[in-house]
């Protein structure tokens with residue numbers, strides 16, 4: 129049976145590159161046939177799994193320069209049942225695509241907010257007075273500039289070939305080792321893998337509200353590789369906490385820690401245990 133994998137579109141996004149890498153790994157390792165399915169936003173990409181329009185979704189979760197992808201965390205919190213099946217980390221290189229012949233002609237630059245942020249120093253240095261316009265994805269930005277020679281789009285070099293728009297400046301990301309973590313999300317419960325991700329809200333904004341749940345992990349020697357807060361959106365100053373644990377939910381110590389969290393959490397969501405696919409196997 130062919131499985132459908134959703135990703136942020138239109139074709140040529142970094143998320144599609146991640147989905148293609150995962151699809152090719154599935155085919156090589158498991159003989160699995162796949163079909164890629166582009167969606168106009170990260171939220172719709174994730175909802176497509178919950179609504180069973182596709183089997184899996186590949187979404188960006190964290191970038192080495194800009195940190196968490198807020199819409200991914202917020203949508204995972206909002207939707208129940210999504211489980212992380214696998215993680216992939218991909219190097220991300222950004223280019224300025226344009227029909228213009230020189231940087232001095234550019235008046236507007238379009239891109240996904242994450243991509244604009246990952247190139248902000250370059251933009252300040254080379255295009256300090258252009259208007260920056262956020263789009264849903266890097267390739268939506270490329271589509272926006274098709275009729276405008278005074279506009280540029282920040283996108284992956286691959287998008288230049290796909291949309292036949294020349295690269296005016298290559299490797300414009302501020303940090304050469306720019307990379308993004310992507311999660312493969314599905315409905316199958318994820319129980320094995322050496323990372324576990326969870327999120328919780330706390331019952332009250334009181335002293336120790338965060339330290340107590342964190343101690344549960346520290347006392348068992350479970351290392352946290354990330355902690356991120358997001359607003360609950362209920363009232364100013366109330367937060368949700370997203371944690372990545374360097375532990376598997378199959379380990380007794382992890383199970384004990386998760387069980388012990390309940391008095392310190394209001395809502396606790398466990399997104400499952402998963403492995404990180406090394407780049408060399410992709």
Ligand SMILES: O=C(O)C(=O)C[C@]1(C(=O)O)C=C[C@@H](O)C=C1
Nearest residue numbers: 141142143188240242265266308
């Ligand atoms: O617009 C794209 O190309 C995407 O895949 C989205 C996205 C993101 O949201 O982080 C993915 C990777 C890069 O960090 C920049 C943008």
